[in-house]
Amino acid sequence: MSKIRYKYHSKYPSITDLKIKAKSRIPKFAFDYLEGGCNEELNLIRNESDFDDILLKPQYLHVAGDIDMSVDLFGRRYSAPFGISPIGLQGLMWPNAPEILAKAAAKHDIPYTLSTVSTSSIERIAEVSDGKAWFQLYHPTEDRLRDDLLRRLKEVECPVLVVLVDVPSFGLRYREIKSGLSMPPKMNMANVVQAMMRPLWGIKTLQHGIPSFATLKPYMEKGLDLSQLGQFMNKTFTGKVNIEKVKAIRDIWKGPLVLKGITTEEDMDASIALGVDGVIVSNHGGRQIDAGESSIQSLIHLAKKPAYNDKIKIMLDGGIRSGVDLGRAHAVGSAFNFMGRPFMYGVGALGDEGAEHTINLFKAQLYQLMQQLTLEKIDQFPGRLLQR
Template identity: 30%
Template structure:
């Protein structure tokens, strides 16, 4: 089971990560807000889309390569920004970035990463993307954007759907905080994960590197929690997108739009691409699935800017479904985190290999040989099934 070739699907990686990662950090990944209705809808609605099986077509020559915002990729997939990735596995952001780069897909570093922008830049050889939350301390944001620029990041992903935070019940019950609460349950759980503890003790010397040491008075994790909690700027509006557009001369992606009007506003204020996203069901519980929001958004703005999507992508089939409904690219969050927690860099690579192969085979069985030719006709339900 534990050899990479015995891992056959993303679910295998999830099961292994569940065994290997301390409960508090595993649950942080594998949870959604409140009732988790939106978290579940993301996957369920993707799975409900059926393919049209086609035969009698020469499918011997196939291509999955494409571009995302002009960047060459081996398939139209990117790793989504995820906070605390370095808690799934020691040096997690570095390992995930290396796996993504070796595979030929973009890696996006979260503002809330454990390894800093500079750590990741030093440890990797190709450019990555940086995700930004807008904080009240605008001087800090300006410094952060300048650091991402200096590190060679080629795209800035501005997340606009987390100015207040949806509640994940499990995080409260597990005492997930900064620093984590040393409850008896947590200590007992750590004692059963020696491999994880050993990895952290041996290699991890990093801690919220984008923030700690870069804000006056924030010199360690214990002083970080309060600062972060009150820093998310609830005044965030489209004019801030314009402000960032003027500050950042590379690609700007706005993440977290769920309606055609919001997608249009993001583009009007300077976005090169939008990500149709409900934050993986971690914010507005009760929001529709991201795949169901995609068709009308793609229809409205797809000719003006790239439309990307995330939420619930668990396979190459899902990636193909998203592509068929108008997404130039899709992102995965939890799947690569399962891979990382399960097997470090090898696990992230395995996750990408699995999705790539599933995409290739599924596209072929639909009678399509080039990812660029995928359109709604490969789905039985047609262009707008929702």
Template identity: 35%
Template sequence: MSIITNIEDLRQRSKKILPRMLFDYVDGGSYDEQTLRRNETDFDALQLRQRVMVDTSGKRLGRSVLGQSYALPVGIAPTGMAGLYYPEGEVVALAAAEKWNIPYTLSTLSICSLEQLRGSTDYPFWFQLYIMKDRAFTESLIERAAAAHCSALVLTVDLPISGQRHRDIKNGLSVPLRFTGGGLFDMMLRHGWWRRQMFAKSKSFGNLAGMASAENSKLMGLAQWCASQYDPSLSWDDVAWIRKLWKGKLIAKGVLNAEDARHAIDHGCDAVIVSNHGGRQLDGARSTISSLRSVATAVNRQAPVLLDGGIRSGQDIIRALALGADLCMVGRPYLYALSAAGPAGLDTLFTILKNELEVCMALMGIRDLSEVDETCLENPRYFSREY
């Protein structure tokens, strides 16, 4: 890992290690992938303000969110199937989060279950939830999250239906994995990946065990069962229902505009995550960084505002904090690092982000991240249109 200098290096190593269908699942977006690209490129439009001859010794990188103090202003976003990228990948990621003292969010579509994670450590973690058509099963997931002492529930609000992802369809992605034809040949070439996955204890969706057969014996697997559970009838009334069931902190993930941010707060959410599902849902939507300022203004410090989508450097984190984010989440970078080298890859990822943050702060005259605001950017109103 000594030659890895940035997140793109981790991405390239991940691409060499993973079968194509798994790499494309994490790397791709919906339809023409316009929003996927904007999530990254729109960060480049924001110019950082350099300052000189400012004492920045003793820099402080910590942040407090929802009553918890963290060592870095970054956390691990919920991503499905992490355990297929590295054996027991979710457990490995939670261990890294504990080591670095950052938040970790377990996906509903994780390979390791809620109970497996709680059995691995006492470190608090968040649980990401989809509201499914089967409301009884949704309620059971909430009860399991409470039993696992999850410190927050992250409610995904931007998936009433799944956006089409061309790469996944062409690759024939399914869970459990099924390799045929060219996909089988490609998998056999990835010796390191399949040798380590042979001994993985978990190979399917741990939180959904048994649900496919219970719902419909003709379904091909858990992925299809889950896709059938997305509910286009979702409304803010469902968020209010979740709020009554869940007594802990509630975070709405998938907010892109001021109106929806206000709705989330009005319906009892304790925080919002500015997110477009990593460009995997509505293709053509705005990037998360271009949406952040209007959401932060609407929330008006009533609740923390987090951001995911497009973070690829410590500089990007500074840009997001300057426009109103309290903390940033990384999804793709985490899976690139996990698949590249497991625990060592995650250590490399967070070392890179920490070092980039420290260098950036020194060159911008910032001693404490609490000082970061719009004055840290040369053009803070580049994304100025309110909507």
């Protein structure tokens, strides 16, 4: 049997280990922003726990050849069937996190997705990722701003545009309200004390600068205080993404177009009719609606329809915490997967080393699972789903 080829820090062999370490290095207000869901956080819990019901079956006497985890997606071949999700304010949780993650993703040939409201700019991430990074668009209220963002993405030759559709309103997140990171944000004395208790985070923040919405800087007035920043964000991104808005983007954007936040047949039908290339089934990490179903359950329902799989790429974001979960997701019909919090745990725990560690951790776990199930390729996982 061949050895696992992916090396990672043996002190942190699981995402749980990284999470514990990251929590000890990130100020509480920033960790709560990363970790929290909306309302009672029930859907946040379901996102992870519902994976436990997906069981796989080995075929030990089956003869398998070499394992190939690579996947073709939108005309490119990626080394593994997963990428790094967009997360807002990444540099607040760990200084310079977007660049750390984008560089590692490019090196390991997996996609990194930059959020409109992250803390590095479109141009900087395109530079450090060799033009490989995807971009997630929070649809602006004004078409003028949308068009300028799309212009900038074209200029850096962004390979894939992801349009976020599941934020008709900002989720009611109790942790953020308590910490002062809701809109408008405020830095209270408790936050200052928490930051002082994490000296390395403070030193790194001083080195890289106070985090800001770097992509949006050209559209902001200079010298906005926190209250004015909140007003700017509310004014700039208040508005629901609808069919007409996606149509307009489809007319402008000629590259691969993906809608993120799709969970229902009605929205899937609309996505196909609009001619988008893929959807990411997601409930925004349990941060928008507490009364919905988990992302994996939504994917299971949608992937059961052969007509969908024939017309559009169905991908998943939400709740994946191991290579075993990656295998489970593919077994029930996911074509590709994204994880956000695990990679932030990685950089929070191990800094610059954390991105590559987390990538290799997922690769090693998935590789071992494929060995155990005697699989050669990712598209063979559905054949190992235990039907009950």
